[in-house]
Structure formats: C-alpha cells, structure tokens
Amino acid sequence: MNAKIETPDLMIYAMALEIENFNTVLHGVSSPLPVLAMSVARKTHAPDMAYISGAEGVDPELDRIYPSSFDARLNRNAVAYFGLHEAFDLAQRGELDVMFLGAAQVDGNGNTNLSLIGDVERPKVQLPGGAASAFLMPITPKVVIWVTRHSNRVFVEEVDFVTGQGYNHRSEEHKANEIVVISNLAVMNFKNPERVMQIQHYHPGHTIEEIKENTGFDLRVAPDASETPVPTQDVLDLIAEIDRDGIRLSEFH
C-alpha cells in the first residue's frame, strides 16, 4: 500500500461494498458515513441501486453532505420523494435490502444498544434512542452497523439494553437476515452456524490480536479472514469531493 488511507474512508468503502447492484437502500438520521457509502456504491459497483435518502429524495444527484442527514439539499435533482413511512412499508414487504444503523454498544450476538445504561425509570446514561433499529434490525435482509470507536466499552459481553435485536433475540425466520458490523478496526459478520460475531476483515495497520484486545467478548476469526479491501484513488477523490467540509470526521473525535 502506498499512501496511508484514512480510517473513515476505509470504513466508507467497506460499507459501500455491502451494497449490491439493484439493491434498495435507505439511510437514516445522523448518517454521514452511510450517505457517503451509498454515494460511492452507486458510482462504482452498484449503479442500478435504488437510493432512498432519509431526507426523502430518491436517487438524488448528491453533490455534497451537510451536518444533518435530513438536510433537504441532499435531495438535489431527486427523481421523487419517498417518505419514511413509505420506506417502512417497503421494509415490511421485505423489499428494503440494506439499512445502515448506529450503536453505542454491540455484543457478540449482534444486539445493539442506543437507548440507555442503567435503570429504565432513571437511566444512569440516557442515550439518544434507537430510531428505526428495533423495527428494521430483525426484518431487513442486511443491516450494516457502523461503529467509529472500537473498544471494549462499546463491544461488550452483553448490551445493557437490547434496542436492536441480535441473533439470540430473534425468531428462526429472522435469523436468516444478515448483520455486518464495520468498525474503525475491522469488518465483522456472523457467518457461522452459531451466529456469533467473527472478524472477516482487519483494517490495514491493525492486527487480529489488537482487535480482540479491544473487544469485550471472545471474538472469533473467520477461517478465510483477510485484510480489508482498500479504496482506489477515484473513490477517495469522490469521498473528498462530496465531503469537502470533513463532516465524516465528526464521529471520530
């Protein structure tokens, strides 16, 4: 590898690679990384994807991002508006292929917490809330969880509160749906019979040992684990152009 590729760009590219051509994809609130990943995917390997913005625009000609992922300027030259309630209808029909969600805590079964730590009646830490997590996690064919601070405070043995449902909190039918976790250190999935988290890719410059040390549970390693694919210069230029203000860095401070 030549020049060092920055972690946010590596994560954005890894997130983009989770989208397949012809997928229907939605992003939610507070989502600069997903917006950039969707933009990269359709400029590279998924030109025919259906892009539904959290700001409601369909297939917009996005030229830059803003501090809010609901900013109406994200809908520039969209072909249509498709409201969140309509996107949710689509999800219930099984026709929303990919969704990106955040997490304050994740555990080895894929449960996420975005709600609270401590007592429900009087939380020690009030978190922002799971938004669409509890609704979309079990029913969406692929949910990509992005985490910008991989540590054993975030990757915990068991989440304090199950906002989004991992494999031990799902029906058999919903166990077929995929969860991918993309952090600042690795790409992880649950592609094993026990449906527990495993390292699929480790980011360049990071070792499996380091990733395991920063994880609060016994993190498996996929038999075919490999280094995370790196984006081409064209992809890096595209990300830099769309995010000229460096908004993608806000989650890494």
Next chain:
Amino acid sequence: MKKVLTSLEEAARLVQDGDLVTFGGATFHRAPMEFVRELVRQGKKELNLVDREPAMDFDLLIGAGCVAKVRTGMLAFEVFGMAPNFRKKSEKGEIVTKEGACQPIIAGFRAAAMGLPSLPVKGMLGSDLLTISEVVGSQTEIKDPFTGETMIAVRAIEPDIAVIHAQKADEYGNIRIEGPFYEDVIKAKAAKKVVVTAEELISNRDIRKMPEATTIPHFIVDAVVETPKGAYPCSCFNYYDADYDHIKAYLKAAAQDQFEQYLDNNVYRRASA
C-alpha cells in the same frame, strides 16, 4: 370555509398544560420553532411530547421546563451529538422518557389518522423497547387472525394538537408543504387540533390554481399564523437553510451552563446585562 388566520399568541393559547403535542418536520428541518418559542414565553407546563426524530424543538421546551414526558424514536442533534437538556433532565429524573421507535410512532399516528384504535407493525419483537411500551400500554404482541403471524399492535396516537410549519397557506387553512413532507400530513389528520405556521400567506385564488399542491385542506386546520422565518434556526425548504452555527451556539450555551442566557437572548428577547 371559515377564516382561521390568527396571531401567534392566540394560536399558542390552543395548547393547554399537559397536552399531548407533536410537531411537523424532522430534526433540523421545518420544525415550528417560532411557535415553540411562543410556548416557552407563555410558560406552558407538563407537556407530553411525541415525535419520531425531533431535535432542537423538543430540547428547547425540555430545557425551558415546559415538558413532563417525552416519547421519541431518537432525540439527538445529528452529528453535533446528544440533545443536552433531554439528556440532563432524563438522567436527573426530571422528565419521563418513554422511548419508542420510529415505525411504531408513525404507525400510531397513522392509526389515529385512519380512525383506528391500533395498527400492527412488523419488527420490534425481541427488543427491550417492548418492555417499556408494555408498561405504558402503547404496544403489545398480537396474532394476525388470518395467517397467525405474530406482530406488534401499536395503540393509536391522537395528539391534542399538531403544530406544523409550512411554506404557504391561505387564510382559510389550505396548506402547501414544499419539499419533503415527513409525516406532517398524517400528523395533521391524527391530531384533535391543528395549527399551521406559514412562511407566506397566499390568496385563496392562488390556492385554487393548483389544488394538487394543497397537502392539507382547510377543514382539518384550526389556526393559521403568518410566521416568516418560523422554522429558524431549522431549515424551511425553498426559503432558507438550517443555521448550523446557531445550533452549535445553542449546544455551547447548554454545555457551559448558559442556557438561561440563550433563552433570554433568543426566546424572551430580553436585553441582557
């Protein structure tokens, strides 16, 4: 058609202490901020707020002591981080937070708009959020009578009042929303009373030239207030963008224990010493 044009002060008096209230827009976009500031000026108490992804509108009312209870899917300031007053007061036990999720909240509004007591949704099963909603009585597991599929029934959410900031209105309450609608039309149909603050008043003659642009017709609107810059510092599509610097200044004031000064300068507009 009855004329419903009124002043901001009069319209805000339609909100009673303890009311269940929802606002139009989402996060920093088309929230009825001038109306929210008027609620603070009128010293409303014990409000019960519900919306899927609000931001500064809810946090401002919480910080000003107007709120008893909050139900949202997520309440945060996008990339700027947590909603400061929400977090503080929730952790101190000064407000009751009953977290929902976006879909059940939208489904609750949709049920009310359709005149149904409840509406089923998929997903949700296995989430601890259900333990909260079971206690509150807002969501419960059901079986579809035809397929036997397990779903979650969401109780209808019928706000006492929905307040929506729109781009255009006539004096009778025919409303044009431009750009993203969010769930504003559903909320208007779900609520017992509807107040619309509008950037611009247009004539009924103009409304009649393009009825397909009327997203909310007059017979479900109780009050219209001409309110230029009524969403500021949030955005109003086709009129102005969000003022992210102002939003950052709000967060700074809250973080530095200067929220009272923020209210003085921006809500009460008292000259500060």
